[in-house]
Amino acid sequence: MIGLIGIVLSLILLMYLAYKGFSVIILAPLLALFAVMWSGLSNELLGMYSQVFMTGLGGYIIKYFPLFLLGAVFGKLMDDSGSARTIANFFVDKLGHKRAMLSIVLSCAVLTYGGVSLFVVGFAVFPIAAALFKELDIPKRLIPAAIMLGALTFTMTALPGTPAIQNAIPMPFFNTDLYAAPGLGILASIFILVTGMWWLNRRIKTASSQQEGYGQHIESHPHLNSVGSTDPSLIIAMIPILVVIITNLVLTKFILPSLDTAYLATDKFGNTSLNSVIGLWAIICALVLACVTIIVLNWKQIANIKDSIQQGVSSSFLPIFNTASEVGYGSVIASLAGFIILRDFLVGVAPSNPLISEAIVINVLAGITGSASGGLSIALNTMGETYMNLATQFGISPELMHRVASMASGALDSLPHNGAVITIITLCGLTHKQSYYDMFIVAVIIPLFALSGVITLGTIFGSF
Template sequence: MGSTLAILLSLVLLMYLAYRGITVLLLAPLMAALAVLLSGDAGFLLPIYTNTFMSALSNYVLSFLPIFLLGALFGQLMADSGAANSIAQYLVRRLGDKHAISTVVAACAILTYGGVSLFVVAFAIYPIAKDLFQAANIPKRLVPASIALGSFTFTMTALPGTPSIQNAIPIPYYGTNVFAAPGLGIIGSIIMAVGGLWWLQSRAKKAAAAQEGYGEHPEDAVDSDDDRKEGLTIMPVALALLPLFLVIGVNALFTYGIFPGYDFSTVTEKFPSINPKNTVGLWALIIALVVANASLVLIRLGRWHNLRETVNKGIFGFMLPLFNTASEVGYGAVIASLTGFVIIRDFVLNVAPGNPLISEAVAMTTLAGITGSSSGGLSIALQTLGSTYLEMAHAAGISPELLHRVAVMSAGGLDTLPHCGAIITLLSICRLNHRQSYANIAMVTMVWPLLAVAVVIALGTMFGSF
């Protein structure tokens, strides 16, 4: 029991200190060490650090480094090429300020579904969203929730083929791919998108009835017109969309067309440790991102302001998110090695003994909420319980594809609690605070996504994966 309390204390401190702004790179090993010390295993602290924490961290980096690297580079290329801005401006011209909320959500959704980092999207879309909301006289406090709905919800966890890191994490654990359970993913996406849009539109109407308006925001003057115009290259929207289509299309081509008929016998002979079933999903995504990055470079060849600077900025930008998540995986591995974890594991697994999907959803969303990170919570949960859930699923006749989709969608439930780093960054970009905007962010990023998970679990239990 003492070891279990030590684990819970370290989790609470991890959540609290992350909210206070301390980096997870430091918190993860420190909180893991605290749990070890309080569990009475002080004599094994250094072996646990070198053999458990660092081993899990390095294995995660080994598996997902190319996804983080190529994704960050792609986002930077999309931003600096002007492609992201061209797509956003096209939607503004087509939909206008009369549909300001829908325009912002659609712009964010297209970019994130195409593989652009949600942080890049937030920076790119905020100036446009601010102007749209001001022209439509919609309260600025709804801007963060609109960006979050398009970036942090259905395109991150539910839409089949989305190249988000969250959608890639279960692949080596379940032997799936990013298109897992496409029909259920689409249903979940519709619930999140329609429900979130309805909520935001209803808040806008309520504000209009109260004559609230856009509001007085002196902080908007901080935005320099020169800064906003710099680098906003005009690109034909068809060319701007091409790399996004390539991410999804090339991924699908290799996932469903090339790899299923490929003979991997020579590969497994040379690399006997490789299980193609557990890696082809990652290989397809890597190839798709390489092709999309190359296409962006070629499209703007000779017209880049400073291609070397763009590439360097994109490459450097991947390291912090990768090692933050990898550190959380190391923390999860240490926690799983402690005797007190058995009580926690058995409790979670027995939430719904007859349906591992419910237990999995509880585990994923709880850990995502504690860590304030969907990728971090998902990684910890799969590191500690992934093999167990796969065995339970096989015993219950549940497909790994359904496990994959429920896991990813569940991780996108409570991940946006107030201490979430992405939420803090988004509010900072929009120059707003939790008091002004968090309630609406929570509604579109937690309430509707959790409802979508419940529906997907119910449909998956009745009809299986589709």
């Protein structure tokens, strides 16, 4: 019991100190060893750090570093070529100013579904949103919620085929691909988009009736007036996005399954199978091809291709080490006796339906760490095998387990201490007090309802 108390205290400290701005890369090993000491294993501290924590951290980097690296480079190239701005401006122009909120949400959705990172999307879309909302006298405080709805909800976890890391992490655990449970994912995406838009439009009407207006703000964002005349055409801007989507689909469903990959079952390649790696292989190839496509199509638009690539590479390091450190933390916690008590309790929450337990565990860990990928990684690295066995036992499709796992990571992760929440609010020059309420509704409450719906439908009808 003392060991369990140590785990709980460690988790609370991780959440609190991360919220206060301390680096997870430092916090994770320290608090993992804090839990080890509470378990009465002080003599094992160094071994836990070098053999358990670092092994968990290193294993995650080995598996997912290409996705972080290529995603960051792709996003930087999309930004520096002006392609992201072109796509955002297209939606604003075509949908008209009266549908300003929808145009911003769809701009973010298309960009993130095409593999562009949230940070690039934010920098590309915010200047357009700020100018548009100011012109129409829509409260600026609603911009963060619009960006969150488009970039960090359905295109991150629910929409089948999304290259987001939250959709990729479950693949090796359940032997699935990015298109797991497509019908349920599409239904959930429609629900989140429609309900989120209803909420935001309702908030606009309320603000208008109260004559709130855009508000008095000093616009200091460096990209506010950066929409340039040399930005590429819409066709050129969309081609890399389509390359990611189409290449990923073709490789996953047709080309890779037709290859002779029997060699993967040998010791040299870790005695694995194609099903365990096909999703990762497909998205890696798709992002490489998309990066090459951007460079070829925008050779003159990108001021310095070498610098753009280098900046993209550099920007990938901190995100993956943050998440990998949380995975290392989870590896240590999972090795403690107190965790067995916690694991058995969580699995027993709904003994006949592991989907419910899976959703609760991942949501709680994502909320504690303030990271969808971090919480999801910890949960599946510590309990993925358990859930796969339970899925087999109760006849639940691994695809359904994948979709629930992915969607569960994208709800309670968006609590106030979440890095993306803080980044978006800071980018917009606002505060939590001004903007977080609407962000909470569209990125936490609505996704939770969608997740509940997927679990219910999946339990009744199975995966589809």
